[in-house]
Amino acid sequence: MxxxxxxxxxxxxxxxxxxxxxxxxxxxxxxxxxxxxxxxxxxxxxxxxxxxxxxxxxxxxxxxxxxxxxxxxxxxxxxxxxxxxxxxxxxxxxxxxxxxxxxxxxxxxxxxxxxxxxxxxxxxxxxxxxxxxxxxxxxxxxxxxxxxxxxxxxxxxxxxxxxxxxxxxxxxxxxxxxxxxxxxxxxxxxxxxxxxxxxxxxxxxxxxxxxxxxxxxxxxGHSSHHLALRTSNNTVARSLLAEQSVTCREEEGYLILPILPDETAARLTRFLAENRLGVVRLEERQKSLEDIFLELTGRAVSL
Structure with missing residues (x-):
């Protein structure tokens, strides 16, 4: 009821x-x-x-x-x-x-x-x-x-x-x-x-x-977990990841990847390092309620 x-x-x-x-x-x-x-x-x-x-x-x-x-x-x-x-x-x-x-x-x-x-x-x-x-x-x-x-x-x-x-x-x-x-x-x-x-x-x-x-x-549920990766050269890193069948997009200086098993993430960072790319930061993210709110309303608001 x-x-x-x-x-x-x-x-x-x-x-x-x-x-x-x-x-x-x-x-x-x-x-x-x-x-x-x-x-x-x-x-x-x-x-x-x-x-x-x-x-x-x-x-x-x-x-x-x-x-x-x-x-x-x-x-x-x-x-x-x-x-x-x-x-x-x-x-x-x-x-x-x-x-x-x-x-x-x-x-x-x-x-x-x-x-x-x-x-x-x-x-x-x-x-x-x-x-x-x-x-x-x-x-x-x-x-x-x-x-x-x-x-x-x-x-x-x-x-x-x-x-x-x-x-x-x-x-x-x-x-x-x-x-x-x-x-x-x-x-x-x-x-x-x-x-x-x-x-x-x-x-x-x-x-x-x-x-x-x-x-x-x-x-x-409107938010999905993802990984954010920043390297010393994101353009080259994106090409190398594509070779490993990992799709990603670039957003505000980070490469946005899907959530990966720990072993896969470790293997990819090792692969990038072997190709002389520095992994500056790798972090797991999820959109906050504020982010979802702004997505739903389609504009920034003063809260």
């Missing part, structure tokens, strides 16, 4: 089509990474899914129900979200802030203590939120989103502004939610390495258009 499905989803502001014909499918129980550069339309899409922004065209199904005015509140009772930045009352404690949300959502009071433990804020529950660090405020926002133990959790750039330790904590917490509570988590980010370490399914959006959607494994 797909927890979220969109069909031909569009959002237009003036003459600008910010989200263009999106067809998203979010599998149940996944950590679904929604990836793209700043301004790509990620937040707008998530707001439409939550009913905070009305689509210009298209349809949205959440938890098997059509998202519309008639049943929006019914659907949202099973959804938690943290969009852009957490909201809080600075003069109240973390626990008091959560009690307000608990009352509005009509969930048991015991959930407050439980979610504070989940996000590791139970030791700070009596501290005023105005005195919280940025990372603590992010975790408080996540605690509020978790209060009703939703089936679907939507997080928009949850690691924004966190230090490396805070990013690691947030990443570990997000990855644990499907297994611990059976939640489906949609997490948006412009940090490609973050999505690579958190998600098992990925969608990539560029200028409002979906350019990739599949498992993370399938995304990495």
């Amino acid at each position: 797909n927890i979220i499905e969109t069909h031909d989803l569009c959002k237009q502001y003036g003459n600008a089509l910010r989200v263009a014909h999106l067809e998203l499918s979010v599998p149940e129980g996944s950590v679904y990474g929604f990836l793209g550069p700043n301004g790509a339309g990620k937040s707008t899409t998530l707001k439409m899914i939550l009913g905070l922004v009305r689509p210009t065209a298209g349809s949205i199904r959440v938890l098997g129900r059509q998202m519309n005015r008639a049943n929006r509140l019914t659907v949202l009772r099973q959804v938690g979200s943290l969009i852009e930045s957490p909201s809080y009352y600075g003069h109240l404690t973390g626990e008091e802030n959560l009690r307000i949300v608990q009352t509005l959502r009509g969930v048991p009071e015991k959930n407050i203590r439980e979610v504070l433990q989940i996000v590791r804020l139970d030791g700070q529950r009596g501290k005023k939120v105005a005195h919280y660090s940025l990372g603590m405020k992010q975790r408080l926002g996540l605690a509020a989103a978790l209060l009703g133990y939703p089936k679907l959790l939507i997080l928009d750039e949850p690691t924004n502004g966190l230090d490396p330790a805070g990013i690691q904590e947030m990443r570990e917490l997000i990855c644990s939610l499907p297994g611990r509570f059976g939640m489906t988590v949609v997490v948006s980010s412009h940090l490609l390495s973050e999505i690579d370490q958190m998600a098992d399914h990925v969608a990539i959006i560029r200028e409002g258009e979906l350019v990739f959607q599949d498992s993370l494994e399938a995304l990495h």
